[in-house]
Amino acid sequence: MTTDIARPAGALSPRGRDKHRLVIPSLCGAILVAGLVTMATGTLLAPQNPFTQDPLLSVTLPGHAHLLGTDQLGRDVLSQLIAGTRPALLGPLAVAVGCVLIGCGAGMVAAYRGGVIDAVVTRCADLILALPALLIAVVVVGVVGGGYWFTVGVLLVLSLPYEIRLTRSAALVVVRMPYIEAARTLGHGSTRILIRHVLPNIMPTVVATFLLDFVIALIGFVSLSFLHLGVPPNQPSWGGMLADGQQLIGQNPWLSIAPAVLLILTAASATLLGDAVYERISRRGTQQ
Known part of the structure; x- marks a missing residue:
């Protein structure tokens, strides 16, 4: 027979305290992300055309006509900020999705198969990790002169090793569990085992690395656009605004x-949301 320990009125249980602790970070992160997505998709929010120049106006401080002032060409800063949100978020999101799809798959296969496949995958990842990623991106994009999506591809290749290593480390723990061996004994295929048994158990790591990627x-894109690489010069970007x-x-x-404040808010919102989702998924898996 179990005895419930009396709890003071209004006190939360440990599970209730955990949920209460996750509410504020997840809510703040969700609100910030929703605002950024709205800015990225709602170009009509821009009060003026971000490409309209007024050389006679030149640089002005914030006022009634221009809430954040104008730049050296007389363009509205707020409109440029809103127009630069889409390229600032779309590229990093594509890199993160590509890292999860490719890196997560490669990491799980390397952990599950082991042997030569594991050695080849990990050595390739270590080779890329040994390179200064941002410097390589600057050199490759600067020399080749590729456009926006070429920059996405370069950053994707340079970001893959982190996803592969973290996923492999998490998957190595899972593939040694008895139920994986039982699934093999029952004749389940490798793909089914990876998708139905390995992936759900490393999902917290996948979510955390997705937002980290x-x-x-995002920092890589802004750094490149600060050097006027990746994003076309005639297109507004947060990095270009920082440079100007x-x-x-x-x-x-x-x-x-x-743009500096928006960059900080974007990174903070992704981190807050990622921590909240990671904790929620981890606790759900522990309770099952």
Whole structure:
């Protein structure tokens, strides 16, 4: 017979405290992500055409007509900020999705198969990890002169080793479990075992690395666009605004502050949301 320990009125159970602790981070992250997605998809939110120039107006401080002022060409800073949200988020999201699809699959196969396949996959990942990723991206994109999606491909290749190594490490623990051997004994195929037994058990790691890949790719994209690489020069970008605002910090600091704040909020929202989802999935798997 079990005896329930009396709990003070209004006190939360340990599970209730855990859920309460996850509410604020997940809510904040979800709100920030929703706002960024709205900015990325709703170009009509821009108060003016971000490409319209007014050389006679030049650089101005925030005012009624331009809420964040204008740049050296008289373009509205707020409109450029909104227009630059889509390329700032779309590329890193594509890199993160590609890392999960390719890197997660390669990491699970390497852990499950072992032997030569594991050795080849891990050595290739180690070789790329030994290279300075951002420097290689700057050199390759700068020399080849590729466009936006070429930059996505370069950052995807350079980000894959992290996903492969983390997924492989998590999958190595799972593939040694007795139920995996039982599934093999019952004649289940490798694909079925990986999808139905291995993947669900490493899902917290997959979610965490997905959002980590997104943040790293976001920083890489902004760094490249700061050097005017990747994003076409005629297209607004957060990195390009940071580079232009560096020379105009005394005339209109919002040209640098606005994209910097959005970059920080984006990374913070992805981190908060990732931590909350990771904790929720981990606890759900523990309770089952």
